[in-house]
Amino acid sequence: MSQLIKAGLVGVTGYTGMELARLMTHHSSMELVRATSRSEAGKTLADIYPFLTRLPLGELVISQPDPADLAAECDVVFLAVPHKTAMEIAAELLDEGVKVVDLSADFRINDKATYEEWYATEHTKPEYLAEAVYGLPELYLDEIMGARLIANPGCYPTSAILGLTPALSAGLVSTENIVIDSKSGTSGAGRGAKVGTLFCEVHDSFKAYGLASHRHTPEIEQEISKVAGKDITVSFNTHLLPIDRGILSTMYTTLSGEHTVDDVLEVYTEFYADKPMVRVLPKGQLPETRYVRGTVFCDIGIVVDPRTNRLIVVSAIDNLCRGASGQALMNANLICGLDIDEGLPMAPMMP
Amino acid sequence: MSQLIKAGLVGVTGYTGMELARLMTHHSSMELVRATSRSEAGKTLADIYPFLTRLPLGELVISQPDPADLAAECDVVFLAVPHKTAMEIAAELLDEGVKVVDLSADFRINDKATYEEWYATEHTKPEYLAEAVYGLPELYLDEIMGARLIANPGCYPTSAILGLTPALSAGLVSTENIVIDSKSGTSGAGRGAKVGTLFCEVHDSFKAYGLASHRHTPEIEQEISKVAGKDITVSFNTHLLPIDRGILSTMYTTLSGEHTVDDVLEVYTEFYADKPMVRVLPKGQLPETRYVRGTVFCDIGIVVDPRTNRLIVVSAIDNLCRGASGQALMNANLICGLDIDEGLPMAPMMP
Amino acid sequence: MSQLIKAGLVGVTGYTGMELARLMTHHSSMELVRATSRSEAGKTLADIYPFLTRLPLGELVISQPDPADLAAECDVVFLAVPHKTAMEIAAELLDEGVKVVDLSADFRINDKATYEEWYATEHTKPEYLAEAVYGLPELYLDEIMGARLIANPGCYPTSAILGLTPALSAGLVSTENIVIDSKSGTSGAGRGAKVGTLFCEVHDSFKAYGLASHRHTPEIEQEISKVAGKDITVSFNTHLLPIDRGILSTMYTTLSGEHTVDDVLEVYTEFYADKPMVRVLPKGQLPETRYVRGTVFCDIGIVVDPRTNRLIVVSAIDNLCRGASGQALMNANLICGLDIDEGLPMAPMMP
Amino acid sequence: MSQLIKAGLVGVTGYTGMELARLMTHHSSMELVRATSRSEAGKTLADIYPFLTRLPLGELVISQPDPADLAAECDVVFLAVPHKTAMEIAAELLDEGVKVVDLSADFRINDKATYEEWYATEHTKPEYLAEAVYGLPELYLDEIMGARLIANPGCYPTSAILGLTPALSAGLVSTENIVIDSKSGTSGAGRGAKVGTLFCEVHDSFKAYGLASHRHTPEIEQEISKVAGKDITVSFNTHLLPIDRGILSTMYTTLSGEHTVDDVLEVYTEFYADKPMVRVLPKGQLPETRYVRGTVFCDIGIVVDPRTNRLIVVSAIDNLCRGASGQALMNANLICGLDIDEGLPMAPMMP
The missing domain is CATH 3.30.360.10 (Dihydrodipicolinate Reductase; domain 2)
Structure with a gap:
């Protein structure tokens, strides 16, 4: 069996972090090896999410968000943190050679001024805007497959x-x-x-x-x-x-x-x-x-x-799925050379 | 104390009938004396609506929809039956001299052809279209007060x-x-x-x-x-x-x-x-x-x-309230010479 | 027309306060003249509760909870604040001669030690425990009618x-x-x-x-x-x-x-x-x-x-109604000599 | 790759049928080859369940429930039909040599008289009661693995x-x-x-x-x-x-x-x-x-x-899952020699 791709998740305590944990539970080619949270570091995922008890991922110990550690352990990192915070971490990770799927808005808007107007904050990492690929696979499949920074689309x-x-x-x-x-x-x-x-x-x-x-x-x-x-x-x-x-x-x-x-x-x-x-x-x-x-x-x-x-x-x-973590996983699959739908449930839960 | 106005309700088993029963419970100048249903006649309102138990209205015995009986007992009648059925009953009641508030669509459309096109049925009582007043009090207050047939607006x-x-x-x-x-x-x-x-x-x-x-x-x-x-x-x-x-x-x-x-x-x-x-x-x-x-x-x-x-x-x-039975009651109040808001709760239930 | 009874409400921002405001809107013998909140004082009720816009109560200006002011203006005061806080205010109001309906647990438990064990706090006003009447009208109707301090039952x-x-x-x-x-x-x-x-x-x-x-x-x-x-x-x-x-x-x-x-x-x-x-x-x-x-x-x-x-x-x-504010109003009606059901809707909203 | 196990589903139009279709979509060792419904035969699953569009299962054409056809095409058949109907079909399928997982109550009660008392109907296939295994794997794992008729537990x-x-x-x-x-x-x-x-x-x-x-x-x-x-x-x-x-x-x-x-x-x-x-x-x-x-x-x-x-x-x-179709699939997996959890999502959808 081939080596599992190692993934990290920065910001595990929100709904998008929760959704990514759900999806990674059933992924056979990618493994979540890091999940970070400033407030919950030291606990296991099952401690904060009882629904992960008795699942392999439940035993993962939440760590502080440390770019060096993430870079050392992960092939790809998902950022599920607020905009502005994301751009800083993304830059550090990219500099360390890690692929990044950013679920925030920080790299979605090509034009720095437009971003700054609508988000009412300075964009401090404009040098990455040009290389960021807007992660909508139906429009940018080829670009995504060659990217190292994905701006995951808004919902x-x-x-x-x-x-x-x-x-x-x-x-x-x-x-x-x-x-x-x-x-x-x-x-x-x-x-x-x-x-x-x-x-x-x-x-x-x-x-x-x-x-x-x-x-x-x-x-x-x-x-x-x-x-x-x-x-x-x-x-x-x-x-x-x-x-x-x-x-x-x-x-x-x-x-x-x-x-x-x-x-x-x-x-x-x-x-x-x-x-x-x-x-x-x-x-x-x-x-x-x-x-x-x-x-x-x-x-x-x-x-x-x-x-x-x-x-x-x-x-x-x-x-949460197509509009955030599921699409992020589609993008991560693609930039890691996997099939686009790995780990993704296709039959909805009804009712 | 002055005489209570007597009201009838044709079609008590739907949500609009239910809502009208709720509102009439707290009305101090109008009394529901007839409530009809083909399928439930003979039962009391409390039999079919346990929530009316121990309330005066709960003891009302549901009757068959008989225009002569309604005309004999009621000053005003609400029609909460499907369109097409409503126009027939309305005509009979009007001919008997009863005021009618019709919650169906039958008299809302001034133009017979337009009605017939959208509702895919023949309008058999076009002679009442001209006198029907569209019961939106903010637009037609004066007309409503003088009307005997109200076309209660759609929701x-x-x-x-x-x-x-x-x-x-x-x-x-x-x-x-x-x-x-x-x-x-x-x-x-x-x-x-x-x-x-x-x-x-x-x-x-x-x-x-x-x-x-x-x-x-x-x-x-x-x-x-x-x-x-x-x-x-x-x-x-x-x-x-x-x-x-x-x-x-x-x-x-x-x-x-x-x-x-x-x-x-x-x-x-x-x-x-x-x-x-x-x-x-x-x-x-x-x-x-x-x-x-x-x-x-x-x-x-x-x-x-x-x-x-x-x-x-x-x-x-x-x-159900402004879009149906509450507005119907506003109209009934007006055509019966009462204040527009009698019986109508104005503070919403929160949460 | 007889004089309206004047009521005050300490703690208007929670769900029980909200419910009491709803009920008072339709009360014809009692008027809410004071509503207090430390955080919202100075605003009108409609400012914090848009659903009270265009209703008389919506114009009431929220005040700081001042026992002297409440005593001067109110015949009866509802306490919709947390336990422990309630006992302090209740004592002050009673000393000023105002009737109190306390929605907290502070005067429900006759035995001081039992209260202190379950609520893990000292009861600082035990001298009022004996006179407090447990406000369940089906059990204590006569006692309630003669009371000046009602311990409104828990839900x-x-x-x-x-x-x-x-x-x-x-x-x-x-x-x-x-x-x-x-x-x-x-x-x-x-x-x-x-x-x-x-x-x-x-x-x-x-x-x-x-x-x-x-x-x-x-x-x-x-x-x-x-x-x-x-x-x-x-x-x-x-x-x-x-x-x-x-x-x-x-x-x-x-x-x-x-x-x-x-x-x-x-x-x-x-x-x-x-x-x-x-x-x-x-x-x-x-x-x-x-x-x-x-x-x-x-x-x-x-x-x-x-x-x-x-x-x-x-x-x-x-x-919220029978389990809190509605029952509180039943009790306030009773201690003020009104009919038990004044201001209380008896037909539920269905659906 | 080994041969897929072929499964049939009698009664696809209810919620348990819907749930089984969801689970089979992600099963890698078992394939749904028959889904029956008297009322919907001739349509595809996607016709009645739009959420299966563009999924392989969506193209499956619903057939009439024909035991001979089911026996010819299936290794195991799920019965998601009302009790009483189930016992008849189960008997026919067992006689044809097909394994059966019955989601109804027909074979759960060991004692014929008790069944007949609570379900108010005659049990016409009592000869199968003795061999039916109550499909609760935590209690009857070994018996299930050797069974050909599973009485799937009630929810x-x-x-x-x-x-x-x-x-x-x-x-x-x-x-x-x-x-x-x-x-x-x-x-x-x-x-x-x-x-x-x-x-x-x-x-x-x-x-x-x-x-x-x-x-x-x-x-x-x-x-x-x-x-x-x-x-x-x-x-x-x-x-x-x-x-x-x-x-x-x-x-x-x-x-x-x-x-x-x-x-x-x-x-x-x-x-x-x-x-x-x-x-x-x-x-x-x-x-x-x-x-x-x-x-x-x-x-x-x-x-x-x-x-x-x-x-x-x-x-x-x-x-629907553990209480019906998911447990049925656990049982089907076991009687077909598969791992108990094949096809079953273990991470819940949150929120």
Whole structure:
């Protein structure tokens, strides 16, 4: 049997860290050898996550985040820490020759000024921006396979970019007047103790937040502008769902000509024909977040509305899996020469 | 003490019937004297709704829906039955001289052909269309007070029309390119036994349905076209939330000029100044369905996005209360000469 | 119109404070004139609770908790603060001649030593223990009407004591071997920001906690021992439900003789015949928390199991309403000479 | 590569069928070659389960349940059909030489008369009762490996028997006075269209049902009586949780002597030392259903209460996985000579 690839995880205490631990439990070619946390160092993973008891990973002792140690022990390191913190650690690890999959936003925005405007902080490692590859395999497969620094996409942008790309790429829709109405499960808000995400504040309710101001806006605009070959400004708006996992984005675009739903479906089906983790649904079917739960699938449904001359695209992903740790593992698999889907469950848990 | 107004309810077994029973329990000027159901006649309300045990209404014996009996005993009758059935009963009751609040869609659409196209059925009582008053008190207060047939608005239309009216009325936004992205709690799907609304099919999930094809579309277009004074076509789209009650609509419009959020808020605040059941939220606040739970409030939040030249309006209502039985009771109060808010709880149940 | 009774609320920011604000909104004989919070003083209630916007109570300005001010302005004061804090404020208010309804545990346990053992703190106001009346109206109606200090019962004890009292009082069951298996909604855990009560930690899960060690144990034992006329030790155990509100307790007792379910139902029905806020369900029906949601009802279901010679009693209450603020309002009504149910909604919100 | 074992599934449209399809998707040594349904025959699995689109299993065409066809194509067949139907098919398949894992109750009860009393139907295939092996691997590993007919345990019994066995086996507790208070997620109620399991009837509520009368009672009594070596009668009672998956059973027993929690934990830990799918939690920890979600783990927590001389055992399983299809797959693996855990995810999906 060949040597296992050794992976490290910086920031194990959040939901994305938890999700990566879940996925690594079933990975047969990659092993998690380091998991770090400033507050929990010294405990085992099973100490903080009882659900890992009696599993091999449960015995892993959490360590302090030490780049030298990570570099000595790991082939690839996942960064599941807040933006700004991530850029510092990433730079140290890269300098030590370790591959990095950064789940934060720090290397997603190509333009330093745009990053600094939306994230309201200085980018202190701009020298790595050029080499960072945006880790959306359906768009950048070759680049990812040769990369050493992956900017793992945001959850909302993953759903939006995969949903809009075929239509923009084929010129089916106008680049003007695009509205993205997204709804996310609560795990996207993180595992910090806040009144606003207490059970009794979220359960049996629904709200809009961050309208016209979400930080994922420039990331979406950057990527779909590349696809369209011209600058696009979108109206991107977010809502909080009383579910654990899942993002569903409803995207409103204007048809550029008389395209039927069959025409559009053909374009989408063709575009994703050799990309098995995107599922273009048959005419008349629409995505549901449960159908992608726990997986890296992105489900896409298509509606053409002749009354308003619109193409409506609906996409659904699991925000923690495809929108974060699952996609990070796809990228890690690729930069380590493994099959893209190793360790990734493809059948969702239903119900 | 003055005489109690006597009310009847045709169709007590659904969620709207249930909600009306709840509200009538606390009404001091109107009494429910008839509740009908073909399948449950002969039982008491407490037999089918154990939560009404030891309450006066719990002892009411459910009767067969007999127009003559209803006419003899009631001053006003609520129809909580499916469309098409409603128009037949309404006609009989009106002919007997009883006031009718119809919760179905049968008298909402002024134009017979439009109704028949969207509802795919013949309208057999078109002679009552002209006199039916659309029961949205913020728009038609005077007409309602003089009416004998109220077409109680649909749940989605209530949220959309209240949200868009001030902007359209003041000309703040274009009549083109309006997108309404609505999300509804599951009680809106009714109390019929269907696999699709089982707990395990809805819980912890979210989906789009009925995109660009929902029957509430012509109702919205009819009303906002009147407001704007010109024909408006909207893109209206619906989603299913894993909550019991609540509709939140996010509405995307294009500003007609350089209006700031303060300008828009002033228009909205002014418009609803003397209409206390609509709450225009302060700048920076957005509605949440829980804040209107169990009430007839419609909460409205305003966002102006200069990047895309858009006014985004978010409205929230309780689909069963403001979107159905609570609004029906507002209308019944008005046509019976009572205060609009009698029997209506105004403080939501939190959490 | 007669003078409104003036009430104060110390501690408005938790779920019990929120619930009291909801109930006071619809009270016609009592007015909330003071609401205090150390952290939120100076804001209006609508500032912190947007759902009170456009309601009279929303304009109330939150004040610092000042006993002298409360005494000057209020006839009765509700204490919705943690135990230990409550006893200090209660003493000051009583000394100023104000009636107090204390929602904390500070005056529930008659025996100082027992309190100090279970709550692990010194009781510094033991001189008020003797006069405090345990505010369970079904047991202590007369005492409550003459009291100036009410120890408002705990949520779990309310469900357990109401469920067990008729059987113990009539000697239908043994005082040995009683097991109380209780399950509570998450609002019982309070509104503090803790990881353990985040939406994603509670939703779609269920757990036991505090087995054989919950602080409500001595309160239950004290009251049912009085009922039975002998010391009772119970096994009381608690679980966390992914719902907002509601406690359901399943109580296992041993029959003292050959009692049929009809016999037992007769005893229960008789016992609660003149106590309309307890509903003994017909044979074959069992309580559901939704049927008491938002109300002060306690629903009780009875099962006799001849195979194991057991009487199983199931009771359901709303932990925030009957288990806290609603019961507090019942008590305040009583000590102020009002009808017990003023301001209290009796029809639950369904669904 | 060795030959794949061929499996059939009779009854693919319920939640247990759905769960088995999920698990088979990731099985590397067993292939689902037949899935039957009277109502859906002719469609593919992806037609009825969109979440299987683009997965190999999604292309499987559903067939009519034909024993001859199943016998010709399958090495082992899972029966996920109602009791009574199952016994007929099982007999036909066994006669054709196929191994059977029956998820119904038809072969769980050794005594024909007991079965007929609790299930209120005649057992028409009693000749197979003697050879059927109760498929709880922690108790019957050797028998299972040699069996051709597995009576797959019920969901509640699995949680109860695994929780009580070590204590009864070691004589730590009395065989008298055992109370089992169980709570189950709603998937246990099946996928039939019923008002009682609609989202709006279950969500945000909790209820008891089937007290002292659940059909799983004799199954529990049969198995723990064998363990204890004497007849045991239990009080077994069930409740409905507003969660998709999970059973948590709180079991109340009387200590037979002065056993500390450490003593008991040692007995439990020892008993399950070589049975890795049961996790005895450390002192002070209690199970949560989320920690076993989607897995075959049974988590067990231990509390000793000296005040009442009780041992309280809490166990948690996933009712669909360990309580049905996952355990069925464990059994199928064993009777086919595979490792017990093949195809089974061991890391739960969190959150």
